Amino acid sequence: MFRGRAALRFFGVDSFVNDAGTRPRKWILTRISRADKGYSPVVSPFLCLIRYSALVANENLAGRPLPIRALRKGLTRAFQSTQKHALRMHRVLDRQRGKQISAGFCALAIMTKAPRAGTVKTRLQPPLTPSEAAELNTCFLRDIAAVISAAGERSQGVGVFTPVRSEKEYEGILPSHFDLIPQRGNGFGERLTNAADDLLHVGFESCCLINSDSPTATVEAFGEAVAQLQDADDRIVLGPSDDGGYYLIGMRKLNRHLFEEIDWSTERVFAQTDERAREVGLKVHVLPKFYDVDDGATLRRLCEELLRRNSRGDIAPVTTKFLAELIAREGWERLCPQ
Template sequence: MTQVQLAVFARAPVAGQCKTRLIPALGAEGAAALHAQLVERTVKVAMSVAHAEVTLWTEGKADHPFFQYLACAYPVLQWRQQPEGDLGERMHQVFVAHQQPTLLMGSDCPVFTSALLTEYAALLQQHDAVIVPAEDGGYVLVGLQTPCVEIFRCVDWGSDRVMDQTRQRLCQLALRWIEPEMLWDIDRPEDMQRWADMRK
């Protein structure tokens, strides 16, 4: 199997600056702690994929103690700072930097497994794009064969229209894409029970 490029977006777990919708339920410190837990879980799953080269694209202070911990715990993990721009521009620049088929994922989907990521990598070999929609109307993973900035334009990031607008862009560009399944991520207090059930 050829080498798999996996890119993970992660924000520094700073209280009050991450998982803000969970603060009413967990408090600022609790939400940040959960975020750190999810980031490390995502990194561990990505690192377990055979033939994978994993790059953590960080937002916020690169010298945050949590990132320093990850650097020690996972020494073969690659590191890059997220570029400037809105979410679409930052995602596009990831694909530009890798310049080969790449799967880019967020760090708050606890359903990812090594088997799923391996499956998505195989599907990307047969399609221009692989996108895994999220239940909230966005998506938790996007894979591209080659960079294509138009996919990320005219999208209302953070809204429940992201996936629908992305489908429109893919159709307009006449790209071959596949949506293997719909998954969920942890953004709202009601997601916490599913997370707790998974860990039983």
């Protein structure tokens, strides 16, 4: 048997809080609460130990008997919980901290809104219910993230998310090796401008802003964008969409003019952006064309592309599985009415 601070020192956790063994219960519970709310990047082994060993029932740890077996069990569970939690967490980049990225990387950054029922894919409601639309949006994010992850060793996946403080909602959706950075601004053009500015400011050599509506975009297209931006400051990369917009815009330097006087959400977006680039002397490299899925007609097109017999099994596999199960359960006409 050890007592209080001596036991904590024996297991190597006394140094964490200097005089933790003499702290009252209220002080300990306050730190546990702060860690759970995200003020600490990983809940400390000491705090986990307190939680799991039921020592919080004591009014004060000083001088209390602490069985070795209970301490070992508590520490084991604490470290396992801490490691699992750490594996799920994304690093959230902070513009105020300056450069946080190693030199030479291109950000492949998904512009994303937290997939909450009733707030995403609203133009697909109906035929989808709000919860189905949110799940479809989640499937799109997973498929696009998988393609980004395969785009090459000089690229890094990033989720540019909104609303602020919704980063925990991406655990289990975006891979844990993705970084996150919050969106800033009001209008769509302002958010794109700020996203590019922030990504370059934290240390990315180049960045590509990617929409979350094009789940069939390929790894070849993203890899081509990264390659085109390796050493050319005088160009941008555009990935055109069938509806006249673009699913990707890439650059090495921010030029705000690219996002000015654009009729957003119209068929003129790609042409106007191409025009803005040429007005300031930038070359434009155009990627293969894909399509956005944001209404009933494009949802039907997606279903036909992914579920027909001769479809490629490697295109949007998560989305394919979701749509196949939904159609099997609800019927084709409910999902894709004539």
